[in-house]
Amino acid sequence: MAQVILKNIVKNYGKLEVVHSINLDVAHNEFVVLVGPSGCGKSTTLRMIAGLESISGGEIIIGDNVVNNLPPRDRNISMVFQNYALYPHMTVRENLGFSLKIAKRDQTEIDKSVDEASKILSLEDYMDRKPGALSGGQRQRVAMGRAIVRHPDVFLFDEPLSNLDAKLRAQMRVEIKKLHQKIQTTIIYVTHDQVEAMTLADRIVIMRDGNIEQQGSPTQVFENPINTFVATFIGSPPMNLLPGRVGKNMLEFSGGLILPIPIDFKDIVKPGQDIILGFRADHIMPVGHDLTIDGDSAMIEMSVGVSEPLGTETLLYTQLAGQEILAKMLRPRIVQDGETLTFNLDLGQCNLFDAVTQRNLR
Amino acid sequence: MNINRLSKLKSFFLKVSHHVTLFIAMSIICIPGLWIVLNSFRPTVDIMAKPPVWVPRGLNLDNYRAMFGGAGEGGVPVMQYFTNSLIISCTSTIIALFVGMAGGYAFARFRFKGKNAIFVGLLLTRAVPGVALSLPLFIVMAKTGIIDTHFGLILVYVAMNVPFTIWLIDGFFRQIPPDLAEAAEIDGCTRWQAFWKVEFPVAKAGVASAGIFAFLTSWNEYALASQLTRSTFSKTMPVGLRDFTSEFTINWGGMCALAVLLIIPALILTFIVQKHLISGLTFGGVKG
Numbered sequence: 001m002a003q004v005i006l007k008n009i010v011k012n013y014g015k016l017e018v019v020h021s022i023n024l025d026v027a028h029n030e031f032v033v034l035v036g037p038s039g040c041g042k043s044t045t046l047r048m049i050a051g052l053e054s055i056s057g058g059e060i061i062i063g064d065n066v067v068n069n070l071p072p073r074d075r076n077i078s079m080v081f082q083n084y085a086l087y088p089h090m091t092v093r094e095n096l097g098f099s100l101k102i103a104k105r106d107q108t109e110i111d112k113s114v115d116e117a118s119k120i121l122s123l124e125d126y127m128d129r130k131p132g133a134l135s136g137g138q139r140q141r142v143a144m145g146r147a148i149v150r151h152p153d154v155f156l157f158d159e160p161l162s163n164l165d166a167k168l169r170a171q172m173r174v175e176i177k178k179l180h181q182k183i184q185t186t187i188i189y190v191t192h193d194q195v196e197a198m199t200l201a202d203r204i205v206i207m208r209d210g211n212i213e214q215q216g217s218p219t220q221v222f223e224n225p226i227n228t229f230v231a232t233f234i235g236s237p238p239m240n241l242l243p244g245r246v247g248k249n250m251l252e253f254s255g256g257l258i259l260p261i262p263i264d265f266k267d268i269v270k271p272g273q274d275i276i277l278g279f280r281a282d283h284i285m286p287v288g289h290d291l292t293i294d295g296d297s298a299m300i301e302m303s304v305g306v307s308e309p310l311g312t313e314t315l316l317y318t319q320l321a322g323q324e325i326l327a328k329m330l331r332p333r334i335v336q337d338g339e340t341l342t343f344n345l346d347l348g349q350c351n352l353f354d355a356v357t358q359r360n361l362r
Numbered sequence: 363m364n365i366n367r368l369s370k371l372k373s374f375f376l377k378v379s380h381h382v383t384l385f386i387a388m389s390i391i392c393i394p395g396l397w398i399v400l401n402s403f404r405p406t407v408d409i410m411a412k413p414p415v416w417v418p419r420g421l422n423l424d425n426y427r428a429m430f431g432g433a434g435e436g437g438v439p440v441m442q443y444f445t446n447s448l449i450i451s452c453t454s455t456i457i458a459l460f461v462g463m464a465g466g467y468a469f470a471r472f473r474f475k476g477k478n479a480i481f482v483g484l485l486l487t488r489a490v491p492g493v494a495l496s497l498p499l500f501i502v503m504a505k506t507g508i509i510d511t512h513f514g515l516i517l518v519y520v521a522m523n524v525p526f527t528i529w530l531i532d533g534f535f536r537q538i539p540p541d542l543a544e545a546a547e548i549d550g551c552t553r554w555q556a557f558w559k560v561e562f563p564v565a566k567a568g569v570a571s572a573g574i575f576a577f578l579t580s581w582n583e584y585a586l587a588s589q590l591t592r593s594t595f596s597k598t599m600p601v602g603l604r605d606f607t608s609e610f611t612i613n614w615g616g617m618c619a620l621a622v623l624l625i626i627p628a629l630i631l632t633f634i635v636q637k638h639l640i641s642g643l644t645f646g647g648v649k650g
Contacts, residue, residue, distance in 0.1 A: 052544050073550045085541035089563045099549035102559075146549070 002063045002076075002153030002186050003028050004049060010057035011044055011210075019044055019210045021058065026154075026203075031180055031187045035197040036207035037233070042190045043158055045207070049188060050079050050156050063153055078147035079156040083163060084139045086131040092118075092142050093127045099150045117145040120182060121175075137168045141175070148183060157189040161196060173199055194234050198222065206230050224351070228358045231278050231351065237315065240284070240325040242277045243355060246270060251277060253321035259298050262347045265361055274355035281315065281328040283346040289329040295348030302327075302343055307335040316341075395625070402426070402618035409614045425615035438616070439594050440623065443602035446591075447624075450512055450598060451580040454519035458576045461520070462527025463569060467557070469528065470535035471543075481532075484525040492522060493585040500589050510592045518586055523576040530575070534568025535561065570635055581628055599624045 004026040011019035019041040026032045034042040047053040049060060051072035060067050067075050086095050096117055100110040118124050121141040131139055140160060147155055157176070161169045177200055180187055191197055197204045198218045205215040206229075214226040225231035231239040244253040246269045251259045259277070261269060269275060285291065287299070302318040307329075314332035318325055327343055329335065352361045401409050403421040431437040468474075469481055499518060500509065508514035538561055546556035562569070584600040591597045603620055606613040 050544075050548060052547070071552075072544070072547045073552070077548065079545065079548045081541045081545060083539060083541055085539065085545035087542065087546075087560055087564075098546075102550040102555065146545075150549075 003030075003061075004154055004186060004188065005061040006045070006049070006058065007061070008058040009045065009048060009055055009060065011041070011048060011053065012056040017056075017210065019048075022207075022210075022212050024205060024212065024215070026186055026188060028186055029184050031189065031200060031202045032205060033189045033191060033197040033201035033203070034205045034207055035191055035194055035233075036213075038192060039209075040207040041210040042192075042207050046079075046156050046158055046188060046190045049154070050077055051075050076150075076153045077156055078150055078152040078154075079158065080140075080143045080147050080160045082159040084131070084143040086139055086142055086146070088131050091128050091130055092123060092134070092145075095131065095142055096123075096145050096149055099146065103150075113149045117149045120148065120179070121145045136164050137172060140164065140172055144176070144179065148179070153186065155185055155187045157187065157191075159191055160189075161191070161193070169196075176200060195236060198234070204234070206233060223349075224360065224362060225278070226360050228276060228278065228353050231353070231360075235280060237281050237326045239278045239280050239351070240320075240323070241353075242321050242323055242325070244275055244277055244321065246273045246275055251275065253277075255321050257300075257321045259345070260296060260347060262350045262352065263296060264348075265352045268361050269352060275361070276353040276355050276358070278351040278353060279345060279349060281326040283349040284325070284327045284343050286316070286327070286329050286341040287344050289331055289333075290344050291330065293344060293346045293348070295346070297347055298345045300343045300345055301340055303338055303340045304335050306337060309334075318343075398618045398621050398625075401614060402622045404615065406613075406615055409618075425619040429616050429619050438602055438605040438620065440602070440620065442594050443597055443599045444623070446512065446596055447581060447598040447600075448627075450515050450519065451577050453512075454516045454523065454580045455573055455577040457516070457520045458523035458527045459569060459573050461524050462531045462572055462576075463562075465524070465528035466531030466533075467535050467561075469532040471540065481529075484528060487521075487525050492583070496586055496589040499586065503590060509590055510596045512596060515587060515590055515596065515598070518590065519576075519580040519583065522583075522586075523579055526579075527572040527576055530572040531565070531568055534565040538564050574631065574635055577631065578628055582624075 004024075006022060006024040008021045008023060009019060010017065010021050022041075022045065024032075034045060036042050044053060048055050049062075051067065051070060051074075055068060062075055062077065087098065090098065093114055096114045097110045100113060105113075114127075118127060121144060123138070123141055123145055126134060126138055126142075131142065134142065143160065160176075161172050164172060173196060176189075180200075189196075189200060201218055203215060204218055204221050206213045206221065208229055214221055214230050216224075221230060221234050225234060225239065228239075228241055232241065242253055244251050244257075246252075246261065247258070248271055249261065251261055253259070284300075300320065302320055304316045304318050305324070306317040308315040308317075309332060312330075312332075314329040314335065316327045316329055316335065318327060335341070353359060354361055400418060402425050403423065404415075404418060405420070405422070405424065408415050408419065429438055429440055465484075469477065503509035503514045508517070542560050542564065543553075543556040546560040547553065551559060581598075582600060583598075584603075587598045587601045588604065591601055599620065603617050603624075606617040606620070
């Protein structure tokens with residue numbers, strides 16, 4: 001069993017505290033993704049788990065051991081770095097077998113493990129090449145291979161796909177997911193790309209300014225963001241946010257827009273309260289190009305500023321209550337710039353945030 | 363005139379002027395060296411001739427024969443000087459490389475107080491001309507009893523070379539991503555193993571080029587060695603050149619023959635490691 005537990009982890013650089021007492025439990029075999037904007041402390045947290053950064057306070061437990069003061073080599077972890085960190089003077093075979101050689105394993109055992117890893121990652125044809133002669137995707141696979149030969153308790157990935165182009169990134173995402181299915185090990189994965197987080201994770205941990213903002217399954221954080229930061233960070237395109245005020249059984253927005261209070265929030269909000277209405281582009285669609293809505297909905301007329309045809313759907317940029325919002329058109333047709341359309345807003349899928357605390361009122 | 367023809371003519375003239383300039387520049391660099399080699403095979407009459415004899419009339423090995431001959435035949439203890447030079451240059455280079463690697467690594471990888479000031483201070487020591495230090499060094503060494511010894515000169519050359527090796531090697535280690543050593547530590551290495559098994563092999567070209575520069579500096583140095591060595595048992599080859607000067611005459615042929623022997627090892631070494639040297643210099647030069 002190799003669960004990872006972070007208890008009140010703090011990291012200071014001099015007087016500057018960059019990670020503020022975070023707590024995280026990662027279960028055995030769980031795939032956890034730490035996601036957040038640059039400088040949020042996600043990589044620092046990962047490096048503290050790896051032992052590459054000392055911790056300023058708290059406790060890190062891997063398996064059953066507190067590893068606060070253990071060097072990286074004694075934590076039985078593997079790490080895949082953003083720039084691969086392959087040893088340039090060694091061949092792929094030597095790179096893969098390096099850790100086992102350092103551990104003074106028998107040569108036959110090294111060969112067996114290296115061959116096994118090369119098969120899992122389809123690296124058999126490149127074994128005698130040096131990293132300089134490999135493409136980005138192949139290097140990334142070697143980096144993963146180097147991580148798996150040791151059969152570590154925990155895999156750590158530090159933005160491993162950032163240097164790849166969009167197509168290769170999508171391909172490698174699938175490979176990482178397959179790898180997890182094959183080797184069944186605890187994985188902690190850091191990325192700033194929310195698409196990677198959504199597609200790979202069993203659980204997403206969203207960080208901001210050294211704090212954990214929210215953690216949960218991809219669906220949970222997508223559908224019920226805890227605050228406006230998570231709402232706009234997770235999901236592509238980000239959630240539309242409209243500031244307004246609670247009136248008498250209705251929500252009032254600038255420009256005279258009035259909408260019914262979503263049913264889930266009727267008993268929570270009070271008249272006069274400043275709120276922010278949040279809804280995704282998937283929940284505001286032109287009539288005739290939308291999905292069937294089960295619950296409450298509202299009809300709104302808006303003129304389209306710009307449209308972005310994406311093939312199976314079109315994104316429509318429009319203005320509502322003085323804010324630019326994004327809507328989605330299914331079964332798309334050509335939309336002229338400035339064309340006025342009637343949109344259907346699915347109120348059952350809307351979220352309300354407190355305008356002061358920015359937290360979800362649900 | 364046809365515009366294509368004009369352009370062709372222009373590129374032809376550019377090419378010719380490029381070659382002529384290159385020839386002049388190479389002549390300025392190479393002629394003194396060639397002149398030394400030529401003079402080492404010529405009799406004194408040809409060497410001293412005015413106007414100079416450009417095309418050699420008769421070449422012989424007399425100067426070399428005399429140099430390796432007995433004291434009365436104009437001989438000098440070449441082998442002893444060669445051994446002295448070799449011991450002093452190799453030892454000082456090895457020490458300067460070790461200190462340079464440790465220092466360069468520290469400057470490249472660690473943060474510490476006064477790092478920039480120390481680095482600039484180290485480089486500033488190179489601004490002091492070696493010969494200006496010769497008198498103080500002479501006094502200090504005379505007092506401590508290490509004057510006219512291999513040890514004394516090794517110490518001086520180490521001090522001369524260390525700032526340079528640190529600066530050069532620092533540039534190389536800066537180019538190696540710290541992730542490599544971190545990956546090695548995660549793979550089970552100690553910090554020491556990560557350095558020797560991963561970072562050092564990657565920076566080998568840089569260390570080699572620093573080593574060559576340190577070696578050549580020690581091997582060719584004259585000003586300090588001429589002040590700090592006196593006897594046959596400590597004099598280096600460049601100082602040995604002075605054996606060919608007497609009160610009224612200078613044996614130019616002998617001096618050139620010894621100079622050729624001085625140049626050969628440096629030349630061989632440079633040829634052997636030229637691949638490393640060039641890749642090392644360009645590698646270190648990008649962000650160094």
